[in-house]
Amino acid sequence: MIERRPFNSLGAANHGWLDAKHHFSFAQYYDSTRMGWGALRVWNDDTIAAGSGFPPHPHADMEIITYVRDGAISHEDNLGNKGRTEAGDVQVMSAGTGIRHSEYNYESDTTRIFQIWIVPNRRGDPPSWGAKPFPKDDRSGQFVVLASGEGNEDALPIRADGSVLGATLKAGESVEYSFADARRYGYLVPATGKIEVNGVELEARDGAAIKDETVLRITAIEDAELILVDTAA
Incomplete structure (x- = not known):
């Protein structure tokens, strides 16, 4: 089952500096x-104006993955972590027992991000933060694991039974993704480009809610950048 969720059907909140x-x-x-x-609990598609952002605020008991689509986001938290994550790269915050952080777009241009929250499979751990570059060339024609609870040493770690993956396709190219079993849940969003997944067409920034599938075959109708989440029920 693949349910298309058109971009224009998503919830919306425009705060001026933030179009979510x-x-x-x-x-x-x-x-x-x-x-x-x-x-998967949250998938926000955020457009953040230059020189603005989220002031310090708390989180707990959530795995928060930020994929930067355009521009850059700068993180600072009460653990002393600071970092700037650029387009195509990823940061992960494991909120654990509690963390307070801010996220700002200090750039001169608009920043666009996907922020993805996954429910952790354990609680009581101390909070942590990390970031890593993921060159888009490495994702050309294939899925690359960006964040995972499966112990993938090339991915950012999360404390959840799930993975976040990215791929880029040129128009006409295809890629396949296999779930471990049909009980897994998938959620796929083309950050850019038009695609077809198992016969269902998606426009840029549409969502596809996937279950009871074992294999996805994705074909790019236009050059496309894909983000996929694979989680337990």
């Missing part, structure tokens, strides 16, 4: 049919 789209219920947006997907 919500694939799942978040903040003031509530939809009882979109409370999460497997262990």
